[in-house]
Amino acid sequence: MFIDKVKIKVKGGNGGNGAVSFYRAKYITNGGPDGGDGGRGGDIIFIADESLTTLMDFRYKRTFKANNGEDGGKRNCSGKDAEDVYIKVPVGTVIKEAASNKIMADLTGHGEEVVLIKGGKGGKGNQHFATPVRQAPRYAERGRTSKEYDIILELKLIADVGIIGFPNVGKSTLLSMATNANPKIANYHFTTLAPNLGVVRNKWGKDFVMADIPGLIEGASEGIGLGFEFLRHVERTKAFIHVVDAAAVEGNDPLADIEKINNELKTYNPALLERPQVIAANKMDIPEASENYERIKAQYEPMGYKVFPISAASNEGIGEVIEEISKILSNYPEDIVFETDYEEYSEVEIDKEPFTISMTDDGVYVVEGVGVEKMIGYTSIDTEKGFAFFQRYLKDKGIIEALEEKGIREGDTVLIYDLLFDYYK
Structure with missing residues (x-):
C-alpha cells in the first residue's frame, strides 16, 4: 500500500540528573563532594533511505521516544548516555511541525541525516558546585528536559x-x-x-x-x-x-x-x-x-x-x-531546488522567548512563558544554589523589571508554572 502522509509523535530523551554524594572511606568521615554527572538523553535522528518508497510502516507505529540518560552516581561516576533513535524515511520526505505546518527538515538524498531533536543534557553532580566558601554542597543540577513534537511526514517523490x-x-x-x-x-x-x-x-x-x-x-x-x-x-x-x-x-x-x-x-x-x-x-x-x-x-x-x-x-x-x-x-542546472509554500521552522532561543505577566483576583502575580517553564524544568529550585540561579535568570531576562513595572512590592506572591514564592529584592 502506498502511504505518503502520516502524523507521528517524537520525543528526545531527557538528561540524567546529577548526583549528590560525598566521599566516604575508612577513617575519612568528612570527604568532599563526589556526585557524578547525569548522562545525555538520546537524540531523534531521521535518515533518508532510497530502499523505502512509502511511509506505510508509520501506520503501525506512531510514537518514537528516545530513552533518558542515566542519573549520576557516587565517586564521580557519570550516568550512561542514552542511545540515539534512528528513524528511516524514503528519500524525498518532508518533515513538518504539525501545529505550525512549517518545515523542520527536507531529506532529498540517500543517507542524508538530520538530528530533529537533541537529547537533554545531563545535569552536573554536586562536585561541580564546591567552592572555598561552600565545600559541601548538598544540591546538584537536574538533567535538561528534551523536546517533543507532533510532526507530519510528507513524501514528495523525486523524479526528473x-x-x-x-x-x-x-x-x-x-x-x-x-x-x-x-x-x-x-x-x-x-x-x-x-x-x-x-x-x-x-x-x-x-x-x-x-x-x-x-x-x-x-x-x-x-x-x-x-x-x-x-x-x-x-x-x-x-x-x-x-x-x-x-x-x-x-x-x-x-x-x-x-x-x-x-x-x-x-x-x-x-x-x-x-x-x-x-x-x-x-x-x-x-x-x-x-x-x-x-x-x-x-x-x-x-x-x-x-x-x-x-x-x-x-x-x-x-x-x-x-x-x-x-x-x-x-539544460537544467544540477543543483536546482524547487521552493515550497511552507515556511521553515526555527526554534526561538529561551532567552528570547516572550513572557506575560498577569494578576489573579487575590493579588498573585502570574508569570507565563515557554522559556521560563523550560528554565524551571532543568533547575533545582528547591536548593539555595538552584534558586539563586533562577533569580539571576529572572533578572537577566527582564522579568524582575517587568514585575516592578506592574507594581510588585516586597512580600507579594509570584506564581511561575507550579512554583509559588514571595518576592524580595
Whole structure:
C-alpha cells in the first residue's frame, strides 16, 4: 500500500540528573563532594533511505521516544548516555511541525541525516558546585528536559519527469514502454492509485527517473478525487510529459482536457506551469486521432509546447518524446531546488522567548512563558544554589523589571508554572 502522509509523535530523551554524594572511606568521615554527572538523553535522528518508497510502516507505529540518560552516581561516576533513535524515511520526505505546518527538515538524498531533536543534557553532580566558601554542597543540577513534537511526514517523490494527464489516457502504458517500470494497467478510471516510478535508460543522454502521477481530474487542486493527495508529487519534477487521448475514445475534447489539467497545476502551484512541458498525443493508431492531433498542434505549438504523435500501446513515437525530454534535462542546472509554500521552522532561543505577566483576583502575580517553564524544568529550585540561579535568570531576562513595572512590592506572591514564592529584592 502506498502511504505518503502520516502524523507521528517524537520525543528526545531527557538528561540524567546529577548526583549528590560525598566521599566516604575508612577513617575519612568528612570527604568532599563526589556526585557524578547525569548522562545525555538520546537524540531523534531521521535518515533518508532510497530502499523505502512509502511511509506505510508509520501506520503501525506512531510514537518514537528516545530513552533518558542515566542519573549520576557516587565517586564521580557519570550516568550512561542514552542511545540515539534512528528513524528511516524514503528519500524525498518532508518533515513538518504539525501545529505550525512549517518545515523542520527536507531529506532529498540517500543517507542524508538530520538530528530533529537533541537529547537533554545531563545535569552536573554536586562536585561541580564546591567552592572555598561552600565545600559541601548538598544540591546538584537536574538533567535538561528534551523536546517533543507532533510532526507530519510528507513524501514528495523525486523524479526528473512527471507524466500528467487525465485517467485512462495511457500514462501507465507510456511509463511501462519507456522505462523499466511494470505498473498495473487496466481500461477503467483510477486504475493507478499510487505514483509509479521508472528509470529511462537513455541513449540520448543521462538516464533519468520518470513518474506517472495519478489522480489528476478537474477539481483535483481543490481536493476532488485523489488528485489533491498526489499533486504534491509533481512539485519536484523538472519537466512534464502531458499525455492526452487524441482519439477521444471517451468523447472528451483533447484540447479541453489539456487546458483543464494545466489549470489544476496552476491552481495548486503557479510555478508548475513555468516548467517545460511536452504534449504526447496518444492513441494515434486509431484513425480518429489524426484530426485532433492537428488541432492540438495548431493550438499549443504557437504557445511554445512541442506536440508529438505517439501510440503508447505499440511504442510508436515514444523515442522522439524521450529525445526531446533529454534535451530539456541536459539544460537544467544540477543543483536546482524547487521552493515550497511552507515556511521553515526555527526554534526561538529561551532567552528570547516572550513572557506575560498577569494578576489573579487575590493579588498573585502570574508569570507565563515557554522559556521560563523550560528554565524551571532543568533547575533545582528547591536548593539555595538552584534558586539563586533562577533569580539571576529572572533578572537577566527582564522579568524582575517587568514585575516592578506592574507594581510588585516586597512580600507579594509570584506564581511561575507550579512554583509559588514571595518576592524580595
